[in-house]
Amino acid sequence: MDLTVQQPIGVFDSGVGGLTVLQELHRLMPGENLIYLGDTARVPYGTKSAETVSGYATEAAAFLLRQQVKMVVVACNTASSVALELLSRRLDVPVIGVIEPGARAALRLSCSGTVGIIGTEGTINSDAYPQAIRRFDPHIKTVCAACPLFVPLAEEGWAEHEVARLAAREYLAPLLDSGMDVLVLGCTHYPLLKPTLKMVLPSAVRMVDSAQETARCVRATLKRAGLLNPGVHSWWRFYVTDVPQRFVRVGEAFLGARLDDVQRVAL
Amino acid sequence: MDLTVQQPIGVFDSGVGGLTVLQELHRLMPGENLIYLGDTARVPYGTKSAETVSGYATEAAAFLLRQQVKMVVVACNTASSVALELLSRRLDVPVIGVIEPGARAALRLSCSGTVGIIGTEGTINSDAYPQAIRRFDPHIKTVCAACPLFVPLAEEGWAEHEVARLAAREYLAPLLDSGMDVLVLGCTHYPLLKPTLKMVLPSAVRMVDSAQETARCVRATLKRAGLLNPGVHSWWRFYVTDVPQRFVRVGEAFLGARLDDVQRVAL
Numbered sequence: 001m002d003l004t005v006q007q008p009i010g011v012f013d014s015g016v017g018g019l020t021v022l023q024e025l026h027r028l029m030p031g032e033n034l035i036y037l038g039d040t041a042r043v044p045y046g047t048k049s050a051e052t053v054s055g056y057a058t059e060a061a062a063f064l065l066r067q068q069v070k071m072v073v074v075a076c077n078t079a080s081s082v083a084l085e086l087l088s089r090r091l092d093v094p095v096i097g098v099i100e101p102g103a104r105a106a107l108r109l110s111c112s113g114t115v116g117i118i119g120t121e122g123t124i125n126s127d128a129y130p131q132a133i134r135r136f137d138p139h140i141k142t143v144c145a146a147c148p149l150f151v152p153l154a155e156e157g158w159a160e161h162e163v164a165r166l167a168a169r170e171y172l173a174p175l176l177d178s179g180m181d182v183l184v185l186g187c188t189h190y191p192l193l194k195p196t197l198k199m200v201l202p203s204a205v206r207m208v209d210s211a212q213e214t215a216r217c218v219r220a221t222l223k224r225a226g227l228l229n230p231g232v233h234s235w236w237r238f239y240v241t242d243v244p245q246r247f248v249r250v251g252e253a254f255l256g257a258r259l260d261d262v263q264r265v266a267l
Numbered sequence: 268m269d270l271t272v273q274q275p276i277g278v279f280d281s282g283v284g285g286l287t288v289l290q291e292l293h294r295l296m297p298g299e300n301l302i303y304l305g306d307t308a309r310v311p312y313g314t315k316s317a318e319t320v321s322g323y324a325t326e327a328a329a330f331l332l333r334q335q336v337k338m339v340v341v342a343c344n345t346a347s348s349v350a351l352e353l354l355s356r357r358l359d360v361p362v363i364g365v366i367e368p369g370a371r372a373a374l375r376l377s378c379s380g381t382v383g384i385i386g387t388e389g390t391i392n393s394d395a396y397p398q399a400i401r402r403f404d405p406h407i408k409t410v411c412a413a414c415p416l417f418v419p420l421a422e423e424g425w426a427e428h429e430v431a432r433l434a435a436r437e438y439l440a441p442l443l444d445s446g447m448d449v450l451v452l453g454c455t456h457y458p459l460l461k462p463t464l465k466m467v468l469p470s471a472v473r474m475v476d477s478a479q480e481t482a483r484c485v486r487a488t489l490k491r492a493g494l495l496n497p498g499v500h501s502w503w504r505f506y507v508t509d510v511p512q513r514f515v516r517v518g519e520a521f522l523g524a525r526l527d528d529v530q531r532v533a534l
Contacts, residue, residue: 041315
């Protein structure tokens with residue numbers, strides 16, 4: 001299949017979280033046309049099994065390919081954790097997940113050699129981040145914590161509420177004595193909790209937001225393939241699997257912009 | 268279709284929450300065989316649209332009918348709110364939801380004439396409880412609050428954690444000055460939060476747990492139809508749409524018993 005510069009990039013997530021990745025893609029590559037798919041009829045992925053999430057991710061990627069995308073960005077940590085290899089093997093276009101860019105950034109920033117990782121149950125159980133980090137440097141120590149309440153807290157608009165602070169203190173307690181100097185925010189919802197996490201973390205700990213790192217990786221990959229769109233005008237299109245109302249209402253905080261042109265589709 | 272006493276009762280929910288209803292059914296009718304379906308691959312229903320939840324409920328009910336059940340119990344407040352009429356019209360067996368039994372109990376218990384209702388976004392947005400209450404008594408005043416974090420808090424095992432207490436205080440604040448003397452727990456997860464809610468509510472407010480009320484309604488309906496199983500030995504069978512591990516781990520707290528014989532199925 002011959003890919004062209006003008007084709008859009010396809011991005012998918014279980015719901016609104018991946019909009020933080022979309023925002024970074026647009027900031028870094030304003031000429032790229034973007035198609036976003038949120039699987040809102042089956043959200044969340046973070047509490048579901050690897051098998052089920054792989055099936056959903058395969059359907060989402062197939063939908064994006066039917067929209068003639070030149071690349072698939074898996075903007076969901078859980079789906080990236082369990083389905084990236086499968087998708088890379090099966091699809092004819094480049095596939096980029098959020099795990100490896102996040103792991104790379106953590107390695108670049110850590111001086112102590114200990115990296116903390118927080119994410120959904122699915123992401124943490126998959127061990128994807130520690131494995132990615134060890135592939136680059138087997139001597140790095142990793143400490144992990146699943147934080148299942150962070151996603152509903154962010155979606156409730158309570159990311160900076162006292163409830164979030166209390167939950168963060170509880171989840172991060174086992175990590176604080178580890179000597180970590182970097183914390184990977186291994187879920188696309190977590191950037192909204194940055195101010196809260198900052199209050200709980202020692203000031204020496206830096207946070208890695210995989211959205212930014214992933215956007216850089218996307219640009220580098222497109223450039224290498226001669227597929228980077230140098231234009232300045234571009235369009236976005238949004239698809240969801242449930243009716244759009246809630247996606248629009250909750251999603252605007254994640255995108256940092258108005259959500260227009262959202263259509264419902266069946267996968 | 269001729270129904271017989273020996274046929275099982277079919278119960279479905281989006282996940283583990285309906286196990287609180289199953290437990291009450293068994294307590295009240297130890298002779299009834301029970302089939303439970305948890306749609307764990309698509310859980311939760313509470314944040315999804317009426318349209319999508321109706322579709323899922325229709326598939327769940329169809330699965331139960333294929334298992335030759337003599338009755339379908341919709342053990343999920345969200346699905347009962349948006350899909351009960353549809354299911355009652357379409358199915359050849361009696362269909363019982365959790366809304367009407369809860370509404371009846373609230374009316375029986377309230378002296379002040381003001382009833383509070385808490386539930387998921389889907390249940391509260393549907394207005395199903397206020398409508399059911401007004402059908403019995405148009406003079407009753409209702410006050411409602413959606414509490415989206417209660418489900419993840421209960422599933423995290425944090426139902427009695429300080430985080431839950433703080434969230435409960437926030438959610439219930441607008442209801443406390445209403446004069447309500449009854450609070451309907453309009454979600455099958457909420458009975459786990461009873462001790463926490465008790466600390467936040469004035470002592471005069473009584474809580475209605477629709478699981479118990481629904482079990483009474485099921486017994487009355489079976490009796491009227493001559494379908495009540497008078498036996499003392501019975502079996503349970505569990506089906507889920509995702510792999511069973513998480514359902515078993517989280518579900519035992521909801522059922523108050525061991526979960527054996529859980530099989531994965533496609534709807």
